[in-house]
Structure formats: structure tokens, C-alpha cells
Amino acid sequence: MADAPKAKAKKIVPTKNPMPAQDALERSRNFSEVATGYTKETAMAEAQRCIQCKNTPCRQGCPVEVEIPAFLKLAAEGDFAGAIAKIKEKNALPAVCGRVCPQESQCEKYCTLGKKHDPVGIGRVERFCADWELSTGVNVPETAAPTGFRVAVVGSGPAGLTCAADLAKQGHKVTIFEALHVAGGVLMYGIPEFRLPKAVVQGEVENLKKLGVTIDVNSVVGKFATVDELMEEGFDAVFIGTGAGLPYFMKIPGENLCGVYSANEFLTRTNLMKAYLFPQCDTPIKIGKKVAVLGGGNVAMDAARTALRLGAEESWIVYRRSDKELPARHEEVEHAHEEGVKFALLTSPTKIIGDENGVVKAMECLKYELGEPDASGRRSPVAIKGSEYIMEVDTVVVAIGQGPNPLVPRTTKGLEINRKGNIVASTETGATSKAGVYAGGDVVTGAATVILAMGAGKVGARSIHEYLQSKKA
Amino acid sequence: MYKILRKEVFSPIIKLMDVEAPKVAKSCRSGQFIILRIDDQGERIPLTIADYDREKGTITIVFQEVGKTTEQLGAMEAGDYIKDFVGPLGEPSHIENFGNVIVVGGGVGIAPVHPIARDLKEAGNNVIGIIGSRNGDLLFWEDKMREACSELHVTTDDGSYVRKGFVTDVMKEIIEARGKENIALVIAIGPQPMMRACCNVTKEYGLKTVVSLNALMVDGTGMCGCCRVSVDGETKFVCVDGPEFDGHQVDWAELSKRGAYFRDEEQKSKEMRNHTCKCGCGGGK
Numbered sequence: 001m002a003d004a005p006k007a008k009a010k011k012i013v014p015t016k017n018p019m020p021a022q023d024a025l026e027r028s029r030n031f032s033e034v035a036t037g038y039t040k041e042t043a044m045a046e047a048q049r050c051i052q053c054k055n056t057p058c059r060q061g062c063p064v065e066v067e068i069p070a071f072l073k074l075a076a077e078g079d080f081a082g083a084i085a086k087i088k089e090k091n092a093l094p095a096v097c098g099r100v101c102p103q104e105s106q107c108e109k110y111c112t113l114g115k116k117h118d119p120v121g122i123g124r125v126e127r128f129c130a131d132w133e134l135s136t137g138v139n140v141p142e143t144a145a146p147t148g149f150r151v152a153v154v155g156s157g158p159a160g161l162t163c164a165a166d167l168a169k170q171g172h173k174v175t176i177f178e179a180l181h182v183a184g185g186v187l188m189y190g191i192p193e194f195r196l197p198k199a200v201v202q203g204e205v206e207n208l209k210k211l212g213v214t215i216d217v218n219s220v221v222g223k224f225a226t227v228d229e230l231m232e233e234g235f236d237a238v239f240i241g242t243g244a245g246l247p248y249f250m251k252i253p254g255e256n257l258c259g260v261y262s263a264n265e266f267l268t269r270t271n272l273m274k275a276y277l278f279p280q281c282d283t284p285i286k287i288g289k290k291v292a293v294l295g296g297g298n299v300a301m302d303a304a305r306t307a308l309r310l311g312a313e314e315s316w317i318v319y320r321r322s323d324k325e326l327p328a329r330h331e332e333v334e335h336a337h338e339e340g341v342k343f344a345l346l347t348s349p350t351k352i353i354g355d356e357n358g359v360v361k362a363m364e365c366l367k368y369e370l371g372e373p374d375a376s377g378r379r380s381p382v383a384i385k386g387s388e389y390i391m392e393v394d395t396v397v398v399a400i401g402q403g404p405n406p407l408v409p410r411t412t413k414g415l416e417i418n419r420k421g422n423i424v425a426s427t428e429t430g431a432t433s434k435a436g437v438y439a440g441g442d443v444v445t446g447a448a449t450v451i452l453a454m455g456a457g458k459v460g461a462r463s464i465h466e467y468l469q470s471k472k473a
Numbered sequence: 474m475y476k477i478l479r480k481e482v483f484s485p486i487i488k489l490m491d492v493e494a495p496k497v498a499k500s501c502r503s504g505q506f507i508i509l510r511i512d513d514q515g516e517r518i519p520l521t522i523a524d525y526d527r528e529k530g531t532i533t534i535v536f537q538e539v540g541k542t543t544e545q546l547g548a549m550e551a552g553d554y555i556k557d558f559v560g561p562l563g564e565p566s567h568i569e570n571f572g573n574v575i576v577v578g579g580g581v582g583i584a585p586v587h588p589i590a591r592d593l594k595e596a597g598n599n600v601i602g603i604i605g606s607r608n609g610d611l612l613f614w615e616d617k618m619r620e621a622c623s624e625l626h627v628t629t630d631d632g633s634y635v636r637k638g639f640v641t642d643v644m645k646e647i648i649e650a651r652g653k654e655n656i657a658l659v660i661a662i663g664p665q666p667m668m669r670a671c672c673n674v675t676k677e678y679g680l681k682t683v684v685s686l687n688a689l690m691v692d693g694t695g696m697c698g699c700c701r702v703s704v705d706g707e708t709k710f711v712c713v714d715g716p717e718f719d720g721h722q723v724d725w726a727e728l729s730k731r732g733a734y735f736r737d738e739e740q741k742s743k744e745m746r747n748h749t750c751k752c753g754c755g756g757g758k
Contacts, residue, residue: 181557219559224561245695258730258731262699265697278742281515282541284742
């Protein structure tokens, strides 16, 4: 282990160590991970950039409260085992977070070094530590003595996994019920392999099992049993983290034509079912020469980049505002640009046109200009009269957002639901209108980020623990 | 893993399996379906529940070999395991005492219609069953259907068993003989063209007709929207809003086109299965 003299840690290194990545053109045609990760040496060098400032503002930007300077200090010394143990005190999915967290708007946004220079690449060092552990063998964190309480966690996405890990560490017996055949939720079906390798997700899931968490896949709560029935069967509390699994459509003519996919379907076929390996894997996906992805968020970027990798000659983002309003992370937009994704901005389709077999052949689009700011503070798009034109496309992916999956909300008695179908739960505690039932993540907030869902999972676990303690008393 | 406890071969292409799936068997109701995936490379396919035994914890499925997955499933035997088996999915059939109900099962559709007929009879209906198939060799469960229905009519397209005629011919005869005002409801399950034909007949008589749709699906829980179908001009998901719908409201042309979208890939997949070489192409898996 190299030693890092304290004096050396104070020396300011203004720029972040770059993240090695596959060449843009080459990677746009394969499903291997885009960012290949730091080496041990770069990880140490990047961690050494942290000046270990006293007020640790980075921590306020982390929804799961990781002790960032502490783990960076250990990583700077080359003590990766110590560093990952420190991270895992708070974060059950470090290999995931190191890859998909929007660090630029969280921890790194508040980094003291970042005021004048590049912030410390916190996420990159986190990723290295997590990968290091996954490749060298995992240390299972200690768990408290069994409490005898049983908790059901519905959904194994980021909220559910985090909640389950925290509860298991406190000695509660946790069972996760997952509707699909594999755990991970959106980490498995939604986020593409080239951004988040599925082996990494499964590595994290295996770690969770080592904590004693039971994962029942192929178990659709609301169908094989309701939340009420789970509680009757002996679960003392329930956490609902079923995500935003209901795809929205534009409600324009032609949306049910062949070749029109929801982003969920497009990504699920490709990621979860591995359609990019067809026919070695049985699930097919059909991709045209020219693909239009409707929407401008992270999911839209994922779909547009996936389309190129599946063999599309052209992949277009069609978005009705300008590039400044794109809701996707800056880094994702940049990656899409580098890989050759094209952007039709200030544009929105009015109808999708099919051929005699009911297969997409074109879209009629309308041009937009930006008007006054709307409720979200973004300038709202206004259609330009008479600007209709035909865009020839043979695949359309609708990526305009997702709502909460209604299966659990609809079948749970006494659970308050809002107008949009989201479960009403306190942001401070995750408590719902039903005693013993907590909820968090996209099913409460609407589609957001992995890390916010993890934060909600953490909050839910803390409240459930308190609830169970009070039950004991 | 889900164990196949029993296999029955109705014909070279129609087979039955009892699968150990206690969680599904405990809560399923007639009209619902399951999704299975044979192995790690497998696709997820929906199959309507043909029967269940809550005590033994089993689900009965009946399937016709039409593509790669159903052929692979058909080659499995009792004692083998299916990797994934999830359910019950979809909404159960609406069961109440309607009066006289015609229940039609065409081909492999005899299987899913069976528990519905049984429940309807139990609810006090006079269940007039009609089952049919292309020929006598493809017909199955005549005995079970006779028990589930108040009366049963059997027909074959080629006349090789009982009588010649389509199920629609028999249905028309019954409606004519008894009067359309004496029929409260028609339930028709089978291949798409058969359900569509039934709807065309009942529409003339103004008889409400419930069909069970088989659309392409991936997750089966309302997440992907692959199974969307237009019903009365509105987009519905077969997996969570169905699988049963008012057949007179279904956009059959759209459903049939959507169902055919992956036909080339399905063919390729099927060919790969029957192709054995050692070149590493994945054939003969």
C-alpha cells in the first residue's frame, strides 16, 4: 500500500483525471461499456485531489449520505477495501451509483475544489472501489442480531434494494418480491448494458443476498397476493418501490402501428431479454434504417444510442423544445452526439404514417418555437402554424415519460393515491396513509433518478426500523 | 425453477402440462394467464390458464407448437424444469348468472375456455358449449367440456369427427333454433380468425361477445405496452386491461398486423432450433 503524506494531499491538482472510454464510433456499434473505468493508479491519484476540507459540502449533495471525504482518504492511500467498506456503510449499490448517478448535480456540485477547478471525480473513484471489490471478493458487512421482524419489499429496483439492504443490516428478515424473472428493476430492464453492465447489477444483488435478503422473482404483488394479504401472512411492514413502469404515449394517430415501441418495450427487449444477441437469445427486436426517438430525457438518449448499436443507420432525437431544455444529463447528450445521434429539436410529430402492412413509414411533424416560461420554469414550445413536414422513419420509440405502475396502488386497500396515480407518501419518512406500509422512489415521485430512489429506500428503511421498534415496545 | 409434473400429448402439436407453481395456483382465477420462460436465453411467452389445482399447487397449460419456444416446450418431459413461470396475470373472467351463455372453444382455445365454462355453470348459467377443431385428431377435452357445460356440441372443419362445419356454423344454428333473445352472452376463445368470425356472426344478432386476446407480450405486467390493442378506439393493454374484451369493439385488423410484425424473426428462431452444427452459431441450442 502506498502511503500518502498529508502534506501531499493539500496540493491542488486542478483537473480531473479523464475517464477512459471506448472510441465513440467503435462503441456506437457494440454493447460493451462506454466508460472503461480508472486504473488503480488513476483512482488513487483522483482521490488524492480531495483536499479533505473541514466542512465537507459534498456530503450534503448525496441522497444516501455517503461519507465522501472519508472514503476518498482511504482510496487515496490505496486502501480500497477500507474505502468500499466506508461507502457501503451508507450505499448498498456503489458500483451502480458510480456509473449512473448525476454527480455533477449532487456531490461534485458542492465540492470545494470545484469552486475554482474541476471537482474531485467522486463517482469515478466510487466506481473503481466497487469494481475492485466485485473482482477481488466481497466482504459482507456485519448485520445486527435477528429481530424476528419480517418485512416485505415490493420491487427490486434501486429503492427496494437499498431499503432491503438497510433493513437486513438491522437484523430484520427481508423478502423482496420482484415481478420479472431477475432482480434489479430498471437497472436490468431500462438502463442499457453499455452504461451499466448487467453483470455489475447482479454482483450488487448477490451482495444483498449475502446479507440474508430473500429475493422472490416471478412474484407480481397485486396478483399472486395483495399487500394486505402479505401482512396477513405475517409481514410486519411493507415497503413499496414499484417504480414508474407505465409507459406514456403521445396519443397521436398511428401510435399502434408496427414499429412503434414504447421506450420501455424497446429497452426491455434489448437489455432484459438481450435481443441484441438474437437469435442466440430468443427475444427479437426489429430495427429500421432510420429511427426516431420521441423525447429528450435520459431514457430517450439511452434509446437513441441503443438504436445505433442495434444497427440503425440513422438515429434521431425528436424533441419539441431546444437543446437548452433537454432534460437529459449533459454527459448523456454529449455521448449521444459523439456517437452520431442526430437531433431534430423544436419538432414534434402530429401523426405516424404506416404502409399497407401497418408498419411505420413516416411521421408528420410540426416545427415549434419557444414562448413564455411554463410552470416548470422552462420556456414552453409553441407550434408554428403551417410548418408541417414529413420525416421518413421506419422505427419510432416513444420516450416521453412513464407513470407509476397501477398494479399495487389499485389493489391495496386504504392506500392514498394522487391524481397521477402516484402513492402519497411523506418525503421525510416514506409513510403512506396505511399503517405499516411505506413507499418510495418513482412510484411516489414520478420518474426520477436511481439515486433519488435509493435515498427514498433509505428513508423508508429508517422509518420501518423505528416503526418495528415501537411495535416491540 | 418450476417442475413439469405431468405431460399429456393430445396430438403431435398440441400438448398439456401440469406445472408445479403453488403461488399461481393459490390465487389464480379462470380467464387469467401465466408467462413462462424456458431457460436463460428464452423469450417470455403468455399462455392462458387451462386448469388449476389449489391443493396440489399446480397449473395446467395446453399449447400448440407454433414457434421456437412452444416447440422447445413440447420436447420437454415430466420431471423437467421450466426456468420461470409467473402469474396469475391479467383480469379474471367476469362471472355471474347471465342465463343462457354460449361458450365456444376453437382448436387449442378449448383449453382456456374450459375453466370459464365450469365457473359459469357453477354460477347457475345454462352453458351451451361448442368445441371444434380442424379434424378429429386435434380435438381434446371433449369429456371435460361435457362436464363443464350444460350441453356440448362438437364439430370438425373436415367432418372427420361427429360432424362437418365450423364452430360459427353450429353457433348460428343454435341461435336460430333458440332465438337470439334467449341468449344472454357469447364467449369465444380460439385462434384470431375464429374469434373474429364468431364476432361477425354475433354482431348480426346483436349478441354481446367476449373474446380472450393473444397478443405479443414481453413483461405481461403493463410495463412495456407491446400488447396494446385498440378497443372502441381506445388503446388498451391486453396484459393488464384484458385479456378479455368485447369482441365487437376490438380492432382485429390492427391486432393481426401487430401479431405478424416479428414473423421473419420467429421463422429464423425456429430454423435455428432445428439446425444443428458445431460452428458456434448457437443453432441446436
